[in-house]
Amino acid sequence: MLSVEEATRRVLATVRPLPPETVPFTAALGRVLRQDITADRDFPPFNRVAMDGIALAYSAVASGQVRFVIEKTQFAGQPPAPLTDPSAAIEIMTGAALPPGTDAVVRYEDILIEEDEAGRRTATLQVPPLAVGHNVHRQASDRQQGDLLLPAGTLLGSAEIAVAATVGATNLLVARHPKVAVVSTGDELIDIGEQPLAHQIRRSNSYMLAAAVQQAGGTAEVFHFNDDPEALRNGLPSLLRDYDAVLLSGGVSKGKADFLPTSLQEVGVEQLFHEVQQRPGKPFWFGQHPNGAVVFALPGNPVSTFVNYYRYAQPWLRAIQLPAPATEPTAYAVLATDFTFRPRITHFLLVSLESTSDGRVLAHPERAHGSGDLASLLPSDGFLELPPELDFFPAGTVLPAWRFR
Amino acid sequence: MLSVEEATRRVLATVRPLPPETVPFTAALGRVLRQDITADRDFPPFNRVAMDGIALAYSAVASGQVRFVIEKTQFAGQPPAPLTDPSAAIEIMTGAALPPGTDAVVRYEDILIEEDEAGRRTATLQVPPLAVGHNVHRQASDRQQGDLLLPAGTLLGSAEIAVAATVGATNLLVARHPKVAVVSTGDELIDIGEQPLAHQIRRSNSYMLAAAVQQAGGTAEVFHFNDDPEALRNGLPSLLRDYDAVLLSGGVSKGKADFLPTSLQEVGVEQLFHEVQQRPGKPFWFGQHPNGAVVFALPGNPVSTFVNYYRYAQPWLRAIQLPAPATEPTAYAVLATDFTFRPRITHFLLVSLESTSDGRVLAHPERAHGSGDLASLLPSDGFLELPPELDFFPAGTVLPAWRFR
Structure with missing residues (x-):
């Protein structure tokens, strides 16, 4: 396997x-x-004034000048008019283009402005600028x-x-948006608007997958087929033609009603694998139609569907939007408590994730009653990927983590 | 302050x-x-069969029986028909309701099925079930x-x-979706479809804020006012009436053209604060209109606008969607390199975040040329909040982290 x-x-x-x-x-x-x-x-596209204040020629400051007559005021958005007298200054606002003839800005906080009776204004430097370019966001910097x-x-x-x-x-x-057909199978599943009989349940996986596809940047349409090879053979070809991917849930384990792999191959989908050394989700089937559409036939138990979608289908949906293949960086988390998992297969362990004040991401395993326990997803933020080589994972072990929120 | x-x-x-x-x-x-x-x-709503195989009465197994005649087959979605002979078995599929008279399921992998010439099928246990409830997902469990x-x-x-x-x-x-009006101010700003003159730049903050509001679950509409108190006095009242929040950028520092705080108060917005001990974003102004709408008047430099939106406005937009006040948990990251910031004010430091194989989140400071450097946001994933009490932060310091991706 x-x-x-x-x-x-x-x-x-x-x-x-x-x-x-x-x-x-x-x-x-x-x-x-x-x-x-x-x-x-x-x-910036021009020497941009970074503070409200006055613009002046630094050479005047360097020569010891501390009082500057204010020639005019320039607002942001006005074409910069040159400084006519190199010993004067221009009152200027943040966002304005630095006027020709000036090369430094002194902010209001560092000057004292006085006005004489004739309305002539002068600025006295309290804290002189340190260099050319002071409070100027230089063009192209x-x-x-x-x-x-x-x-x-x-x-x-x-x-x-x-x-x-x-x-x-x-x-x-x-x-363009990935186009995904989400298909549920299973005669026990009824539409969510209907009242279930004692032995029936409402379809939920399709809506979960459709929502998850949206989060990955795709658009999803929802379909349902009963456990009937004929219905599948008739329904699948148009989905394989019109969508980039078909996500199926249920119908891939070894039961009498699990003819999905056969039906898929009958409509021309090449099986690329069936069954993976993992829990949950061992019966996961994956294939591709000659026209390019891929089929993720996910196991039908809600937790299996969910985890396998996020582990395999979502990275695929993200990757096809890129111009060239790329791998997403792996995220890691620290197991908060000891955990034992005996079978020597990969285990996807539902966890809630916590950012702790020591800068680590701590993963708390969520109690689950197996892969049928949909509600166990609710307190979880993602899952850890426990490698097959070990069966005991002490608290503090760092493991790859997959987030779904 | x-x-x-x-x-x-x-x-x-x-x-x-x-x-x-x-x-x-x-x-x-x-x-x-x-x-x-x-x-x-x-x-589950019924005792749900968790494996494909046979359903039987555990008491027969306990009394030593290993061969079971298969009475019938029950698929998922069929009403469960009772086991008539307590020493027989029912072939059964995952997802079916456990039939009355049975209380355990043995999977195909653990039985051998034989068929005689009359078509009568028997299952021989290879691995007997361990207890009542074996491979049954119990109702209400x-x-x-x-x-x-x-x-x-x-x-x-x-x-x-x-x-x-x-x-x-x-x-x-x-x-319901938070409704947000995003308003840019500044005469130097032109529409993004126009060709800027040398001293002009295109409006970008509004589109950034509108996108960020969408990510927080809100809907945003974009407006622009020139630096003209009259235009603001005329335009603001309808925004304050029709939106839950008004996000302004620019016009709140101390320059001659920064009459926004005055204009806001003239149209009835009560100032709740102006200026915060922080960089970037010291001139941040915040107020509320008597009808309930709040105004975030953010400083206009792109990095200031961005960081202050994520630090103040986004938590507010999330909080108003909740049924009762709640605080989001703080996230933390580990500073990857030494960092010095002298002024004794809070510093929001742009960082890229990395999940490392020791389970920590490492924060790499991004080189920025000040709060006007829009492009410095691109390699960043968020910002660290450096407290005002310290001026030197050695590599390894753990600090609150705010993500924007």
């Missing part, structure tokens, strides 16, 4: 970049950029025109949206 | 819960629940009918959506 490592490798080997599309930058939050964004101008600001592959957050605005990138080329 | 702690206290003192609204549960991802969700049935599953105040993620589906909660009462 396959190791988790090998299963991961086979899943990620099917990754092909999604085609890009153009969207207004105001609709690009959470999308993955598929073009490089460069600086259209220097950053942050970035130069043409510098790469946002490389293709960047996930667009609020700071990236601001940078796009600054360079006037009103439209952005981004990966 | 106010401490960061006191400024935080005054901001959060204005929190009032937003009214709730009803939405379909499929549209509730990322919303805050404003009703309790309880179990409408036991979890996870949760009982009436148990509280999701308390009001829960942020709805994928697991919570699944729980809502399971209990048939097709509509959910959630906090």
